[in-house]
Amino acid sequence: MTLGNLRDLYQQVILERYKKPKHKGVTNPVHRQQRGHNPSCGDTIELTVQLNDTGDRIEDVKFEGEGCAIAMASADLMAEALRGKATDEALEMVQRFQNMMLGKAEFPTEQRKLNVMQGVSQFPVRIKCATLTWQTMKAALEASNAPVAVSNE
Template sequence: MTLGNLRDLYQQVILEHYKKPKHKGKTAVVHRQQRGHNPSCGDTIELTLQLNEAGDRIEDAKFEGEGCAIAMASADLMAGALRGKSVDEALEMVQRFQNMMKGEAEFPKEQRKLNVMQGVSQFPVRIKCANLTWHTLKAALESANVETANGFVSNEKEDA
């Protein structure tokens, strides 16, 4: 597959997740909730997580929000990839995604759907759009409970 065809495929997948998200809404039970905002372009997201009884594994993840195709596709892809992951695995995924945006990593075969976001790294101004939902996830997982996550997380200070 040529680089041009690959880029077209990535764009098609991003648009598909933007137009028909599979993980939009709120989880049935909300154990973690966090809002994120990208002030430079106005993207907003509200992420909800349902954890298992022990509180160490993600049973469901959903999002609501408004923003560009990249931000919303990133949220939908992330929410789908989180199901069944431990909190530690999810935090590792955040780091891997951020490294991927710097061109330093990619996801393994079992999470390869997330690699469609790699193309965004070629457009530094759009990296914040893709990273917003991952910053929001990290804040949600690091907060003790729903009540402590009332404010917005911003990725404005993030290096492009």
């Protein structure tokens, strides 16, 4: 795929997920809830997570919030990608996403939708927008049941 085609796909996916998110809302029930905020640009995300009965697998992820197209698209793609994943696998995916934003990794074929976010790494100031929701998910999975705010500074 040429660089121009990749850039077009990146822009198309970002705009599509921003305008018509598939995972916006609140899970029912809510087993984990986490707020993330990026003070440098004002993006705010509120994640809710539904876990299985043993608490080691993600049944559902939903988000609410306000922010730029990159932050909201990243939240929607993340919610889709993490549904059904074991919590330890989800934490590995969070780390992989952060590494991808630094140009050090990408996702395997079965998760290739997430690779479209690699385009953000060309704009260092926007990396925080893309990683906000992922860092918020990490905090949610590592926290006890009590919600804790996380700041992406």
